[in-house]
Amino acid sequence: MRVGFVGTGRMGGPMSRNVLAAGHDLIVHDARRAAADEVLRAGASWAPTPRQAAAGREIVITSLPTPREVEDVLLGAGRLLDGLEPGSIWVDMSTSTPDVADRVRALAEPRGVGVLDAPVSGMTTGARNGTLQIFVGGNEADYLRARGVFEAMGDPGRIRHVGGHGAGYTVKLMLNLLWFAHLCATAEVLAIGVGAGVDLATLRDSLLASPAASHFLEADVLSVLRDGDYDEGFALALACKDLGLAVDLARSAGVPAEISALVEQIYRRARAQYGDAGGEMLPIKLLEDLTRTPLRFAPAPAVGADGQE
Numbered sequence: 001m002r003v004g005f006v007g008t009g010r011m012g013g014p015m016s017r018n019v020l021a022a023g024h025d026l027i028v029h030d031a032r033r034a035a036a037d038e039v040l041r042a043g044a045s046w047a048p049t050p051r052q053a054a055a056g057r058e059i060v061i062t063s064l065p066t067p068r069e070v071e072d073v074l075l076g077a078g079r080l081l082d083g084l085e086p087g088s089i090w091v092d093m094s095t096s097t098p099d100v101a102d103r104v105r106a107l108a109e110p111r112g113v114g115v116l117d118a119p120v121s122g123m124t125t126g127a128r129n130g131t132l133q134i135f136v137g138g139n140e141a142d143y144l145r146a147r148g149v150f151e152a153m154g155d156p157g158r159i160r161h162v163g164g165h166g167a168g169y170t171v172k173l174m175l176n177l178l179w180f181a182h183l184c185a186t187a188e189v190l191a192i193g194v195g196a197g198v199d200l201a202t203l204r205d206s207l208l209a210s211p212a213a214s215h216f217l218e219a220d221v222l223s224v225l226r227d228g229d230y231d232e233g234f235a236l237a238l239a240c241k242d243l244g245l246a247v248d249l250a251r252s253a254g255v256p257a258e259i260s261a262l263v264e265q266i267y268r269r270a271r272a273q274y275g276d277a278g279g280e281m282l283p284i285k286l287l288e289d290l291t292r293t294p295l296r297f298a299p300a301p302a303v304g305a306d307g308q309e
Contacts, residue, residue: 001025003149004053004060005044006073006080007094008036010233011120012063014127015093015153019061020044022152029053050074054083059149060090066241067096074104086112089142091149093134095119095173095238097245098166105165114142115165118150119172124233126154133158135175137168170249177246180239180280181263182216187284190221190295200225201297223281225297230279237276240267 001024005016008030016039020026029047030036040046047053050073054060060080064070070092074081081104084090090113092101098117105115116138126132132154136143143161150159162171193203204225208218223229243264250257270283288294 001149002056002058004028004047004055004057004083005039005063006030006050006053006061007063007069008039009063009065010124011127012093013038014124015063015120015132016044016061017042018127018130019149019152022149024149024152027053027057049078050080051078051083054080054085054088054090056085057083058088059146060084060088061149062090062092062094064092064094065238067094067100067245070094070096071100071103074100081107084108084111084113089114089116089146091116091118091146093118093120095176095242095245096169097173097249098169101165101169114139114145116142116146117166117168118146119168120154121172121175122154131155131158134160135168135171136161137163137170138165173242173246173249176239176242177260177263179216179220180243180267181259182214183221183281184263184266184283186214186217186221187287187295191287191291191293194293194295195291199298200295221281221284224284225295228294228296230281230285232277232279234280235276236267236271236274236278236280236282239280240264240271243267 003019003024003026005019005026005028008016008028013035016026016028020039020042027045027047028036028039029050062070062073064073090108101115101117108115116136118134118136120132120134122132130153134150134154140161162168190203194200204217207213223231247257247260247264250260266283270286274282284295
């Protein structure tokens with residue numbers, strides 16, 4: 001297919017390269033041309049403006065940091081919307097909210113342009129490996145037309161059509177919200193247990209053997225407990241953005257969100273403490289710093305040449 005791709009940064013860069021590697025005819029644009037160097041070297045074409053990235057394309061993908069950038073690209077100077085042709089589909093793979101897409105759709109659909117929201121999960125590793133989970137909201141016929149392009153970027157078994165317009169955005173925000181809440185709750189539980197004198201590994205093993213077990217406790221938190229790695233692959237600034245969008249969505253849906261609001265406050269405190277670029281798991285370090293107790297597994301006993309400890 002003829003594909004346009006706007007936003008070739010940390011996630012969009014490897015995603016666009018996988019689209020190209022799957023044999024699609026690809027043209028790309030980014031606010032910084034240097035961000036597209038790798039995919040251009042691989043054989044993609046360059047579009048000087050978002051509008052030119054859309055011209056003559058069957059599918060045009062945006063992968064951008066915030067709703068503001070999405071709106072600027074679609075409706076601002078050199079706007080992508082003007083390049084979309086009848087029969088084409090705009091696919092927004094940003095983590096965003098329906099508001100911007102609704103404004104674009106009101107202008108695009110009368111012109112025969114389809115609109116899908118398709119945010120992703122799987123971090124930069126999944127983007128590089130083409131194993132992302134993709135949540136798609138919008139018309140089912142448009143989803144089926146775009147499915148082959150999605151499969152170039154994601155695990156076919158984890159690409160889901162989750163409902164009408166905006167459903168993809170909502171599912172992704174709820175996924176992130178619950179993951180961040182897991183992190184804050186897990187950090188607090190581990191810090192309390194260790195502070196009360198229980199060995200960290202014993203406490204974690206006991207929790208995993210109980211109804212309180214979670215994928216976060218089993219897998220995700222290990223980067224901190226083993227290595228002190230707070231995952232700089234996803235920055236605190238972006239985590240705070242997503243939490244703010246989730247809390248705003250709760251407000252617009254009329255749902256009280258006291259726990260979600262507290263998680264957002266914890267993340268904003270971590271951002272103030274460690275900076276915008278700090279890793280998404282740094283709220284754990286907030287408790288470590290306050291208690292002066294790093295949450296780390298004890299090193300394994302050294303084994304001598306005779307096999308004795």
